[in-house]
Amino acid sequence: ALNKKGSRRITVDGIEYRWRIRRKPSYMQGLCWSPMTYAVEAASGSEPGTTLIVISGQAHPSNWVGVETEPIRPAHVAASIREARDQGWDSTRVGSPFQLDRSAGFIAQS
Numbered sequence: 001a002l003n004k005k006g007s008r009r010i011t012v013d014g015i016e017y018r019w020r021i022r023r024k025p026s027y028m029q030g031l032c033w034s035p036m037t038y039a040v041e042a043a044s045g046s047e048p049g050t051t052l053i054v055i056s057g058q059a060h061p062s063n064w065v066g067v068e069t070e071p072i073r074p075a076h077v078a079a080s081i082r083e084a085r086d087q088g089w090d091s092t093r094v095g096s097p098f099q100l101d102r103s104a105g106f107i108a109q110s
Contacts, residue, residue: 002018002019002020002039002040002041002051003020004018006020006023007019007020008020008074009043010074010077010078010081012078012081012082013082015042015091016042016043016044017040017041017042017043017077017081017091018040018041018042018043019038019039019040019041019077020038020039021036021037021038021060021072022037022038022060023062024062025060025062025063025064029059029060029063030060030062030063030064030065031063031064031065031109032059032060032063032065032067032108032109033108033109034108035055035056035057035058035059035060035103035106036056036058036059036060036061036069036072037053037054037055037056038053038054038056038072038077039051039052039053039054039097040052040054040077040080040081040084040091041091042091042092047094048094049090049091049092049093049094050089050090050091050092050093050094050095050096050097050098051097051098052080052081052084052089052091052097052098052099052100053097053098053099053100054077054080054084054099054100054102055099055100055101055102055103056072056076056102056103056106057102057103057104057105057106058070058072058106059106059109065109067109080100080102083100083102084098084100087100
């Protein structure tokens, strides 16, 4: 389940979700070797469902090498949720995290 602290709510097509970006980058994200990821899950229901992990196409804003990045906006999150649902993600079903790779165009720093 997604930690409520630091998560944001978003409603997409009448369904409420929570999403969260990891506050500190992973080692690979800090060096801009891999793109930033964020997690999404259904906000309602007593039982946790499958979490959506979105691999964005940009660097983590707290990267250590000074690469500029744009913030993840709610419109980006909503589009990711719709795309994941089209690919078979069901936020109410229990199971392994569902990955959505939207990192096309990400260039790792060397």
